[in-house]
Amino acid sequence: MNRWRDWIEQGKLNLRAAKNSLKAGDFAWACFAAHQAGEAALKGLHLRLGQIAWGHSLMDLLSALPEDIKVSPELMGKAGILDRLYIPTRYPDAHPSGPASIHYRAEDAEEALAIAEEIVRFCESESLADR
Numbered sequence: 001m002n003r004w005r006d007w008i009e010q011g012k013l014n015l016r017a018a019k020n021s022l023k024a025g026d027f028a029w030a031c032f033a034a035h036q037a038g039e040a041a042l043k044g045l046h047l048r049l050g051q052i053a054w055g056h057s058l059m060d061l062l063s064a065l066p067e068d069i070k071v072s073p074e075l076m077g078k079a080g081i082l083d084r085l086y087i088p089t090r091y092p093d094a095h096p097s098g099p100a101s102i103h104y105r106a107e108d109a110e111e112a113l114a115i116a117e118e119i120v121r122f123c124e125s126e127s128l129a130d131r
Helices: 004-023 027-048 058-063 073-083 106-128
Strands: none
Touching (some): 004 106, 027 073, 027 106, 058 073, 073 106
């Protein structure tokens, strides 16, 4: 059984969690959840295409898509922004001092959410395309 739809749906749920974290003022966690939204959606797209995807890098997941799926350089660059949020949003030792949460602002979370929404939409669209 191919559960690609479940992964796409998980991406949407992670996106909702990111939005809730933003509203709650938990900007670091909103950034991380945005990354997780993109990761889940991309893994769903890979499953839809009959591929198995491993890892957490959104750029790698985009790069591993078949050649007939066109990934714009802009989307690849935006994925890189989310990739840079994967670890330091959760670990205090990724920063010179203080808990990770003090190093992120609302603007960071808003940008991460916008990128995640774009990646989830991309994955939804590509997963529903005729192949």
